Each structure stands twice: as structure tokens, then as C-alpha cells.
Amino acid sequence: SRILVTGGAGFIGSHLVDRLIERGEEVLVIDDLSSGKTENLERWFGEKKFKFIKADLSEPGKWIDELKGIEAVFHFAANPEVRVSTTNPEVHYRANVQATFNVLEASRANGAEIFIYASSSTVYGEARVIPTPEDYEPKEPISIYGASKLMGEVLVSTYSRIYGVKSAMLRFANVVGKRSNHGVIFDFIAKLKRDPERLEILGDGKQRKSYIYIDDAIEATLKVMEHMESSQEMSEAFNVGSLDAIGVDDIAYIIEEEMGLGKVEHVFKSATHDGRGWIGDVKVMQLDVSKIMGKTNWKPKMNSREAVRKATKDLLERMEL
Ligand code: NAD
Incomplete structure (x- = not known):
């Protein structure tokens, strides 16, 4: 099927692209190369099943038309630097909130069926329950980065409720x-x-x-995608971390x-x-990962x-x- 990976030139995104193409999927990457590098995708340039577009997702643009026929979206583009978000919150608002909104709109316009969002443990802020389960409340981030990821989640799950695109939010621990x-x-x-x-x-x-190793994080991402294909849930959040x-x-x-x-x-x-x-x-x-382990057969x-x-x-x- 045809899959979009935003932020696919970045650390986690490029590993995901590798696995998707190896599985025979057709992959479109959109990335503005602000922190990502084309070297991360080097081996796929020239392949028929791979296409790369350099675009800033915080601005609507010609990239939206490229989403025609996209079935699944992995939205992994973001500015992941917590420290930057304190000194320059607007950068995080644009890269993490505005871009998420634009990608959701583009996905809706093009009839994408599955939307997987890279969220973060930072949505929990300073949780009083460790390991922290998905339904922990209140979610009170202590960084603008965490706030921006939580805003992204709220947009994604609300799009599911209103427009019927199935979604999953993956709250990653530190991926290395x-x-x-x-x-x-x-x-x-x-x-x-x-x-x-x-x-x-x-x-x-x-x-x-x-800390979770990249291979474990990608495996979890793919397991969640498989789970979504048969699940009745419209929108679900999963912690992804080690034990x-x-x-x-x-x-x-x-x-x-x-x-x-x-x-x-x-x-x-x-x-x-x-x-x-x-x-x-x-x-x-530390995240409680019993939900993903119970609903898929993933294990770090x-x-x-x-x-x-x-x-x-x-x-x-x-x-x-
Ligand atoms: P990364 O910086 O390597 O990847 C992010 C990619 O998004 C980069 O390639 C960057 O160029 C691209 N990007 C940023 N702003 C963009 C924009 N406006 N338009 C288009 N592309 C843009 O970071 P990463 O560690 O691979 O993170 C990937 C995702 O996972 C992010 O959403 C991040 O918030 C999330 N996450 C990462 C970790 C971690 O430990 N690495 C933990 C929790 C969540």
C-alpha cells in the first residue's frame, strides 16, 4: 500500500522507512531536512517504491497534492528538542502543532485511513505513578515540547472521532x-x-x-499498525518503552x-x-507498557x-x- 512518513529523513522516521520498503510498501517521505538528513535514506533514492519531497509541513503547499492515494500516514516530523522549546516556543508550535494540523487536513482531504502519530512520554509531565500507564491523569507537561505533543494528540484523536480516520498515538520513551x-x-x-x-x-x-533501542521502537510501531487493521477502536494511545x-x-x-x-x-x-x-x-x-504488550504480541x-x-x-x- 501507499504510505506517507513525515519526518522520514530523521532518526526514527528513516528506520521506519527502511522497514516499510523492505516489506514491499510504497513509501512517500516528506521532510524539510531541518534536522533530518538525506544520507539516512541514501539507499532508497532511485527506487521505484520510494519518493522524497522536501517541504515544510507547517506551511500548506504543493506537497498536499502528493498525498493522493495514501492509505496510511506515519506522522513523525517534529522538532524533538525539549531545550529549544523553552527558548523558542514558537518553533515548536509551528513544527509540532501547526504541522500536525496541516498533515491531518491533507490526510483527510486525500482519504487516508490510518494515522499513526509519534507522541512522547513528555505528555505526562511529572507523573506521580511510575511506571506511568496511558490513562494517567492529569496530563500536565512541564515543557512546551510536551505541550505541543499533547496538542498534536488531541487534534489526532478528535479527527478520528469526527472524520473517521483510525488513529494511534505512540508515546515513546527515550529512543536511542x-x-x-x-x-x-x-x-x-x-x-x-x-x-x-x-x-x-x-x-x-x-x-x-x-531508554528503548530503535529496533524495538520500530517493531512496536509496525505491530501497532497491524493491530489497527483489525481493531474496532477508532483512536488509541500506546506507551512504547523498555521495561x-x-x-x-x-x-x-x-x-x-x-x-x-x-x-x-x-x-x-x-x-x-x-x-x-x-x-x-x-x-x-518510566512507562507502563503492559497495554501494547497485551494488545499486540510486541515485547522489547x-x-x-x-x-x-x-x-x-x-x-x-x-x-x-
Ligand atoms: P529527528 O529530528 O531525527 O526527526 C524529525 C524529522 O522531522 C527530521 O527529519 C526533521 O527534518 C523533520 N521536520 C521537522 N520539522 C519539520 C517540518 N516543519 N516539516 C517537515 N519536516 C520537518 O527526531 P526523532 O528523534 O527521529 O523524532 C521523531 C518523532 O518521534 C518526533 O515526532 C518526536 O517528537 C518523536 N519522539 C522522539 C523521541 C526520541 O527519543 N527520539 C521520543 C519521543 C518522541
Whole structure:
């Protein structure tokens, strides 16, 4: 079938494109290349079943006509940088809310049947229940990024209710692995390459979060798509994460070990009086993934520690810093 992947030149999106094309699907990618790279899709250029369009989804444009005959939409385009959202909230409003609205409208106009939205654990804000289940309330994000992802979810589920497009919201924990170009592992490696004796860790060191390896996240995405094809539900949210969490200092130890470093001094630097690494940093995050495991036969293959170690190896292979 014909599938649209927005943000398909990005980290998660490009892995999804790989799997969809390998399965024989016809894939259209729309991406403005603001953080994505065409190198991530290199192997597909020239293939009949693949088409790439460079366009900014926050502006309606000629890209809308390209959606003719699209059956399923994976909306993965977004600005994923929580820190940027604090200093420049309008960027997140445009890339995450306005673009989601435009993609929904374009999907409706072209009769798409399935809409899968990449949401985030940040919609829960500082949940008092850990691991946090999908129906946890109140959802009170503590970053503009989280707010923008939650706004996207509300638009998506309301479109389902009114216009009948089936939707799923995937609330991802921290996804790590090959082609990732942001986040804690990337930051720590870059810093340790500059100074192998001293590592500045943002926050008070008490952060504990859940990490999922990219292959597990993509597998979950595909399992949810299969589930939707037979499910009666019009719109469902699923947490996608590993079964545990890991402390930020343990992440540092894993990376130092993989880089073959000796003793490294850890220096903590908080951005807020309550020890956050940056404004909007959720200190403790772990998702309850029993819903997706019960409704599909998906199960994460790696825990947080294994995901971080594998992602570190992946990045070390590639980073020339
Ligand atoms: P990414 O930055 O690698 O990918 C996002 C892609 O969207 C990029 O290729 C970028 O160029 C594109 N894009 C951004 N704004 C656009 C616009 N206005 N028009 C067209 N394209 C645009 O980030 P990622 O980590 O792959 O994230 C993918 C999705 O998953 C995002 O929706 C993000 O919010 C969500 N998510 C990611 C994580 C994670 O840990 N990586 C966790 C939770 C949710």
C-alpha cells in the first residue's frame, strides 16, 4: 500500500522507512531536512517504491497534492528538542502543532485511513505513578515540547472521532540508536571526546529514565499498525518503552567503559533550583507498557542498560568528533 512518513529523513522516521520498503510498501517521505538528513535514506533514492519531497509541513503547499492515494500516514516530523522549546516556543508550535494540523487536513482531504502519530512520554509531565500507564491523569507537561505533543494528540484523536480516520498515538520513551543526533548519549560522547577526564552532567545526577533501542521502537510501531487493521477502536494511545529505567550516572559509566576511559570526574550542573538539567527536564520517567504488550504480541528485546550500551557502540562507530 501507499504510505506517507513525515519526518522520514530523521532518526526514527528513516528506520521506519527502511522497514516499510523492505516489506514491499510504497513509501512517500516528506521532510524539510531541518534536522533530518538525506544520507539516512541514501539507499532508497532511485527506487521505484520510494519518493522524497522536501517541504515544510507547517506551511500548506504543493506537497498536499502528493498525498493522493495514501492509505496510511506515519506522522513523525517534529522538532524533538525539549531545550529549544523553552527558548523558542514558537518553533515548536509551528513544527509540532501547526504541522500536525496541516498533515491531518491533507490526510483527510486525500482519504487516508490510518494515522499513526509519534507522541512522547513528555505528555505526562511529572507523573506521580511510575511506571506511568496511558490513562494517567492529569496530563500536565512541564515543557512546551510536551505541550505541543499533547496538542498534536488531541487534534489526532478528535479527527478520528469526527472524520473517521483510525488513529494511534505512540508515546515513546527515550529512543536511542544509530542515526540519532541528539540526546544524552550523543552529548556525553561529544563532551568526553573533548575532555576524557571530566564530564559535566546536566542536573543533580538523580535523573532516572527509560531508554528503548530503535529496533524495538520500530517493531512496536509496525505491530501497532497491524493491530489497527483489525481493531474496532477508532483512536488509541500506546506507551512504547523498555521495561525499566536507568540513572544518568550509569549512562555515563557505560559510555566511559565503551570509550575505554579511566576514571572520569563527574561534575553536576543544575539549571533549576530543584536539580533539573534544563527547564522542562522530567527527572523520573518510566512507562507502563503492559497495554501494547497485551494488545499486540510486541515485547522489547533490550532493557534500558542494553539499549544505552548498543546505542553508544553505534554512535562511536560513526562519530568523527
Ligand atoms: P529527528 O529530528 O531525527 O526527526 C524529525 C524529522 O522531522 C527530521 O527529519 C526533521 O527534518 C523533520 N521536520 C521537522 N520539522 C519539520 C517540518 N516543519 N516539516 C517537515 N519536516 C520537518 O527526531 P526523532 O528523534 O527521529 O523524532 C521523531 C518523532 O518521534 C518526533 O515526532 C518526536 O517528537 C518523536 N519522539 C522522539 C523521541 C526520541 O527519543 N527520539 C521520543 C519521543 C518522541
